Amino acid sequence: MNKANKKTWIYRFAALAAVLLVAAAMFIIGRGHTVYFDNKMPENASGNIEVPYSIEVFVNGEKVAKLKDGDRGMAETMGQNFKMELLVTKEKGGKTSKIEVGMSLPYNMDGIILNLPAMLAGMDESQYLTEFIPTPSSEDTEDEEVVTDDTEGLMDFGE
């Protein structure tokens, strides 16, 4: 009896541990980031940085943006490992070169701005990677009235 009990407890702990492990794994692999790509001169540029004529960005084989000088594009990604392919055209009508970039995104940032010219110039991560802090739109700051009623949903069945 006691032995069986012990066994049950071991199974329970194992199950709990497995669930917690899964949860932890989900935290890591499921973290979503929004990555913004800038194709423009970084604000406090040091050293020589060239802004190419156009950059096409591919994430997971999908074209997410085609950026002319001064454009910004974005992509939603999941997890910290971020891979993209860049098709860089230096000058109009010039040759395009394909560059594969793999990097690890910082966990605590929701939105990340990558300055592509700075990155291509081989600069330090702190130079080309900045956090995107959204300015709250007027809609966000507008106070909304919360409608709560204990009998709500009795007539409105939704869709």
Added chain:
Amino acid sequence: MSEQTQPITLKERVRGAAEEFGLPRLIITGFLVLLLIVSPFVGADLPTQISNIINRFSWNGILVLAMVPMVHSGCGLNFGLPLGIISGLLGATLSIELGFSGSFSFFMAALLATPFALVFGTVYGWLLNKIKGGEMMIATYVGFSSVSLMCMMWLLLPYHSPNMVWGMAGKGLRTTISLEGYYTQALAKILQINIGNLSIPTGAILFFALLAFGMWAFLHTKTGTAMTAVGSNPEFARSAGINVDKIRIISVVMSTWLAAIGILVYEQGFGFIQLYMAPFYMALPAVSAILIGGATVNKASIMNVIIGTILFQGIVTMTPTVMNNMIHLDMSEVIRIIVSNGMILYALTRKTEGTK
């Protein structure tokens, strides 16, 4: 083993004591008293607060009173209150449609609501007789079904009074209809007392007192005592030669009629008729009010109605003002939901004596 039994008995004893005093009721009373004491200090005007409570009492008292007959006959709490309310609404809208105005329209509304209440009540009572033991759940759904059926009817019935129908379409009743020029304050303004900020709607309270007295007197007639007998022990009642089914139908009809009158009194205080979904929101507050007043699923007195309505309406009116003034955080809605439903839950889970 003996060590283990000790805390259990203690726990049981506490539970027993709580059950005896009706702990939730004690807490609610204490809470209201606290609110009343605190309110002058946080800048709420006490006379205004008290007249608010009295006013709300006069609006809601009869709806709560409507619970009494069905509890007495053992049909449980009348979650089907919306059915009676609909009879009242039919009376109210018909009275306006037929062109009555002023305080007289209140009388006509009550008169016109009565046949509907009698018919609906009889059918409803007949249905409840078929399903003895499962009254409360089915009552709930009878209420829901009738409200949603009437939602269609308010749109389809041939009402024409320009004060009630949608202006653009010229048909279909509006969701709220103003009673200005009809029976707004019809009862309240009779013998109304105004002292400073304190105002008492004497007429409406007298009307409630009249009906409450009538109910009390009825429960002491032969039919009334038979009703109590049916509620407390149907087998015994049957063997004593009481027609159980008939008595139960009478109780349901009474409850339905009181609900119809109750909504009219509510409207005269509130000043508007609310149609469509509004009756949905009426049953649960009335049920929890009578339970807060000390009633159980199979026992209710006029005193329970009065105390319960004052306590419930007191909390509903006081919490928003006091909390807002005190901490600038209006949690009254959440408190109301938790208190009123918690009270119903408490009543449902108590072991009821005798048969249910």
Added chain:
Amino acid sequence: MNKYNVSDILRRFSVPIMFVLICVICAPISGLSPSYLANEIVTRMGRNAFLILSLLIPIMAGMGLNFSMTLGAMAGEIGLILVCDWQIIGIPGMILAMIISIPISALLGLFCGKVLNMAKGREMITSYIISFFINGIYQLVVLYLMGPVIPIKHSTIKLPRGYGVRNTVSLLSMRQKLDNLIPLSIAGVKIPVATFIIVFLLCLVIVWFRKTKLGQDMRAVGQDMEVAKDAGINVERTRIISMVLSTVFAGVGMIIYLQNMGNIATYSSHSQIGMFCIAALLVGGASVDKASIGNVFLGIVLFHTMFIVAPKAGTVITGDSMIGEYFRVFVSYAVITVALVMYETNKRKNKSKAGEQLALDQEAANE
């Protein structure tokens, strides 16, 4: 064996038959194309099946329709709100939300089971009131505690006043991620394969569960509590377990439901689903004390066909779009009412039959 004559069958299946009639009449009037209808129904099947399946276990344990399945739904919503704020997206987000919801649902189910054990014989009305009561607690948590006590970072979720969650929370980052995990479409009808696989797994679990010792106990408790008690079954515990299971499944089901919808109506999603899940199950021919997996799927098809078709048909007939809306709500409530009435009358009939049988037996014994 003559018992199953035509009138009995008609009586038993009266609700589904009525619905077939409504659908057959309204569908052509509504003017909706068959492919649109098929698409909608398949979507709704994936969306709702898991939720409705969660109702089966308490029915097995004789506790009637579990109106407090909304408790699980609330737990699921809390999980999703938190996951949204942590920016865990896609399928991992769903899994994490489920993991968060499970302990909450289990606790709520435990509470619900304990309360229902104190209210034997009126489980349904009690579970119905529990759903309102816990809704109050849910509002307390979501409206006041989220922000100052439970950290919520993003202004897209939090109200501008600094505490409480907005009326709607967008689930754009996990919208239909499960449905589209394995893309498949047959004759223009998009099929959420992965969702169906999960629903199918739950069906298997339920079938298997019925055969386990616990499942057998549960059915015994559902048949007759006294007899089960005499047979040495811990009735109270069995009933609590059935509530816990139902609530946990409802929580997971709600997450699947909401990933399809793509947003949470924070203060009303849960109360909506309670009503129409129960109505759908009953439309499928289930009763308060007997329901099968078949009822679930038949119910979804019939109920949702009515649900899509009725407002359109109502608009065509009366020229007023509200009539059809009210009509479908009325029909849903009427169905539940009829099912409850039929259950109670049958119960009384069986009781009096049993009484007669007892009297006959006694008479025979006396002779």
